[in-house]
Amino acid sequence: AQSVAQPEDQVNVAEGNPLTVKCTYSVSGNPYLFWYVQYPNRGLQFLLKYITGDNLVKGSYGFEAEFNKSQTSFHLKKPSALVSDSALYFCAVRVRGSGTYKYIFGTGTRLKVLA
């Protein structure tokens, strides 16, 4: 079955330190991968995507993600965390459905940046 896994329910990091939020996937074919962020009482906001090309993808708010095909991973990173980055982060993969494409989301990782 095609799936996305986020192995950490929560990640704590001190402000100014680098952060990593992990994501692994299991899909057939070439994956289209995404990261979304969700702030309290808000919908999901798109951060970045990997379709093809350079394995390091840069997105909004200084975030980037590295696609690793051999490890089937797409970890989200930021060189220097801000308190305002504290939120819920979701990894997602687009898969072929019946006649169209659909998106499978991970369970989410809560990022807490400590001042």
Added chain:
Amino acid sequence: EAGVAQSPRYKIIEKRQSVAFWCNPISGHATLYWYQQILGQGPKLLIQFQNNGVVDDSQLPKDRFSAERLKGVDSTLKIQPAKLEDSAVYLCASSFGSDRGRYNEQFFGPGTRLTVL
């Protein structure tokens, strides 16, 4: 550009009652999605429309949930009758739509938080 609109933002009902949620996607977006997000979980696709046709409703509990997008623009999701386990945030999203395999990112609305007592 206006985003995806949803209403109401919050709804509290008792079990066995009915409820309806409304979504207005971004103008020009052909594809509309309804997701259910239970606390502590990722969004789960309930139904996906391409214009006014359903392309995926495999995870929609059809005995109690229904959705329509009659004119290919806004959409309504209904639950009748509601159960306690339906308590969740219902997210609507839209995208330009798949076109010969090209990716189109989804834009999400703020969601409707449903509490079933």
